[in-house]
Amino acid sequence: MRNEFAAAPRISNASFANREEPFMSLRYFAKKLGIAVLTLSIVSLLTFFLLRFMPGDAVYNWARQLSIEQGIDIQEARRQVILMINYNPEEPIFSQFARYYGNLLRGNLGDSFIYRGKTVNSLAAYAMPWTLLIVTLSLLLSFFIGTQVGGVMAWKRKSILTPIITVYATVTSAVPFYIFAILLQIFLCFNLGWFPMNGAYDIWVTPGFNLEFIGNVLWHAAMPVLAYVITQLGGWALLMKGSAVSILGEDYITAADARGIPPNTIRRKYVMKNAMLPLFTSVAMQFGMMMGGAVLVENTFRYPGMGSYITNAITQRDLAVWQGMLLITSSAVILANLLADMVYGKMDPRIRMED
Numbered sequence: 001m002r003n004e005f006a007a008a009p010r011i012s013n014a015s016f017a018n019r020e021e022p023f024m025s026l027r028y029f030a031k032k033l034g035i036a037v038l039t040l041s042i043v044s045l046l047t048f049f050l051l052r053f054m055p056g057d058a059v060y061n062w063a064r065q066l067s068i069e070q071g072i073d074i075q076e077a078r079r080q081v082i083l084m085i086n087y088n089p090e091e092p093i094f095s096q097f098a099r100y101y102g103n104l105l106r107g108n109l110g111d112s113f114i115y116r117g118k119t120v121n122s123l124a125a126y127a128m129p130w131t132l133l134i135v136t137l138s139l140l141l142s143f144f145i146g147t148q149v150g151g152v153m154a155w156k157r158k159s160i161l162t163p164i165i166t167v168y169a170t171v172t173s174a175v176p177f178y179i180f181a182i183l184l185q186i187f188l189c190f191n192l193g194w195f196p197m198n199g200a201y202d203i204w205v206t207p208g209f210n211l212e213f214i215g216n217v218l219w220h221a222a223m224p225v226l227a228y229v230i231t232q233l234g235g236w237a238l239l240m241k242g243s244a245v246s247i248l249g250e251d252y253i254t255a256a257d258a259r260g261i262p263p264n265t266i267r268r269k270y271v272m273k274n275a276m277l278p279l280f281t282s283v284a285m286q287f288g289m290m291m292g293g294a295v296l297v298e299n300t301f302r303y304p305g306m307g308s309y310i311t312n313a314i315t316q317r318d319l320a321v322w323q324g325m326l327l328i329t330s331s332a333v334i335l336a337n338l339l340a341d342m343v344y345g346k347m348d349p350r351i352r353m354e355d
Contacts, residue, residue: 029342036338043330047323048100052093061317062113109324114316120324123309128328130200131298131305134221135290138228143283145229146236151272153237154244162241169234177231178296184223185300195223198302224297228290239282244275284340288333 063078070077103110109120153162172180189197201207201216247253248271256266291306298307306325313322 032338032341036334040331040334043334044101044104044327047326047330048097052096052319109327110320112321113318114312115318115321120320123321124306124324124328127304127306127309127325128332130303131291131294131307132332133217134224134228134297134303134305135287135294137221138225138232139283139287139290141225142229142232143236143279146233147240147272147276147279149233150237150240151244151267151275153241154248154275155267155271157245165234165237169238172231172234175231176296177227177293178300180230181224181227181297181300184227189223196220200304220303224301224303227297227300228293232286232290236279239279240275243278244271247271247275280340281337284333284337287336291329291333 059078059081062081063074066072066081067074067077107121109124112118112120112123115123149161149165153159153165185197189195196202196219200220201213202220205213205216207213253266253270256270257263294305295307295310297303298305299311302308306329309321310325310329312318313325
């Protein structure tokens, strides 16, 4: 008698896994996106209230200056300033809150107090590319060089490179990076004159997609980038070393060596590739720290990025620019972390399944 179940197709666990994979990816993405949106909402809320509860009244300061310059009553000067900047600090906080979120939902970050006729959107559109340029270049260079050095340290543990990089990382992590920026400016810019002291490019260069302008921009960005790379390289090397050492103890590395695979192939395709996976989340976190540190670095080199505008907004109490720039910087950090989670989840499917 023929077994009626013999012809039935066998459904393996792999088939279920393949069918569930798109669903798991969508759920993973939705969860991470929800966390990012919630975080951004909390950041915008904290930014709004904290900045308004800080001491100081920019309207009063400008009104007093206008009163002295034009010889008018302080109350009249205050009224003119309120009309001029379209902001009244005595307006009820909830009215300000409603107007703030109404403008925010329309993509309007407000008008600057000190840059007359300029919106925060236009200022951010000019400054953000410069900050992203130096932060991205610094992060890519320090990550690439640091991971390569860390891989060599793990592969050749008894080399003299290990104690040198360890001491180097200890020193650079203990000294604030803006100190290195000041030292670079003194020795390489002021004393030797190898690099410009300030600006994003020379005024005699015509902006555009041409080699002269691109080269001039990179020449001006060299010092901020170098200040970042000096302080970040050692940390990446030590992180990569620790990750690679744990990979070297895996069974598949021993099996690859037993099969006679060349050592360089094992190091590049087996050790380095897998050891970099845990570092991707650190890249996003480091990006956030570097964006926050851009205030000090850009001010040191008078670089026209987000940090310079934030500093001017703080010193002159330009609430709209201060608030808008902080929100944009926070959004960039949150987006970087979201992208890192997506890339990490794509490269290592176990993350989605465990989620």
